[in-house]
Every structure is written in structure tokens, then in C-alpha cells.
Amino acid sequence: MPDYDGAITLSTPVQDLDASLAWFADNLGFREIFKAAEAGWAEVSSPTKGVTIGLNRGAEAADGGVTPVFGVKDIDAARAELEAKGVPFEGETYEIPGMVKLATFVDPDGNHYMFAQSLMEG
Numbered sequence: 001m002p003d004y005d006g007a008i009t010l011s012t013p014v015q016d017l018d019a020s021l022a023w024f025a026d027n028l029g030f031r032e033i034f035k036a037a038e039a040g041w042a043e044v045s046s047p048t049k050g051v052t053i054g055l056n057r058g059a060e061a062a063d064g065g066v067t068p069v070f071g072v073k074d075i076d077a078a079r080a081e082l083e084a085k086g087v088p089f090e091g092e093t094y095e096i097p098g099m100v101k102l103a104t105f106v107d108p109d110g111n112h113y114m115f116a117q118s119l120m121e122g
Contacts, residue, residue, distance in 0.1 A: 007052070010051070012068075013057075014056065040057035068114070071118065072115045075117035099119055101117040
């Protein structure tokens with residue numbers, strides 16, 4: 001097995017690095033941690049230690065590409081906050097009883113992200 005260092009970067013294709021950086025900051029509170037505009041790459045923090053999102057300008061989105069899922073304590077509140085900022089969601093919040101609630105939303109480039117609220121005790 002490789003000797004993993006615990007870091008995960010989720011590469012996401014974007015059209016405009018600055019617009020994407022602003023979107024992540026304004027809507028999710030993620031901060032810019034690295035930017036190499038000449039290379040078309042930037043990274044933002046995430047709520048999980050060791051996990052970042054890489055913004056890859058000019059990359060083509062693959063069918064069935066990465067969909068980062070962010071755990072939240074209250075999915076209804078999280079969804080309402082983003083909807084109030086004009087962030088579009090796809091469909092209603094989906095619930096698997098006793099397990100999880102899921103809500104899919106979309107950034108300006110059409111990339112999919114999800115919120116997940118665990119319904120399992122413990």
C-alpha cells in the first residue's frame with residue numbers, strides 16, 4: 001500500500017478561477033490556500049482537515065465526475081442558507097430513513113456537490 005499522508009484534493013473543473021474562489025468563500029466559507037493562476041490551478045480549504053478542493057481552469061468535466069459530499073449537522077439550515085444566496089439545488093432533499101439526508105447543489109460551472117446529514121445515532 002502507498003504511504004498516504006492523509007491529504008485529499010478533489011479536483012473540479014472551472015471556467016474562471018477568481019469567480020470560483022469567490023463562490024466558495026461567499027457561499028461555503030472556504031478560504032483560498034493556494035493559487036497558481038498561470039497554471040490555471042487554485043485550492044480552497046474545506047471543513048475537514050486534510051481535504052481541499054482543487055479548482056482546475058480549462059479542464060473538461062467528465063461524465064459522472066467527482067461530487068464532493070460535505071457532512072452537516074442540520075441539512076435544512078445549510079440548504080436554506082445557500083438557497084437564500086441563490087445557489088440552485090437539484091430536487092428536494094432526499095432521505096434514507098434512519099441513515100442520511102442528502103441535498104445536491106450546483107456551482108456556477110455546473111459541478112455537483114452534496115450536503116449530507118447523518119441520521120444514525122452515536
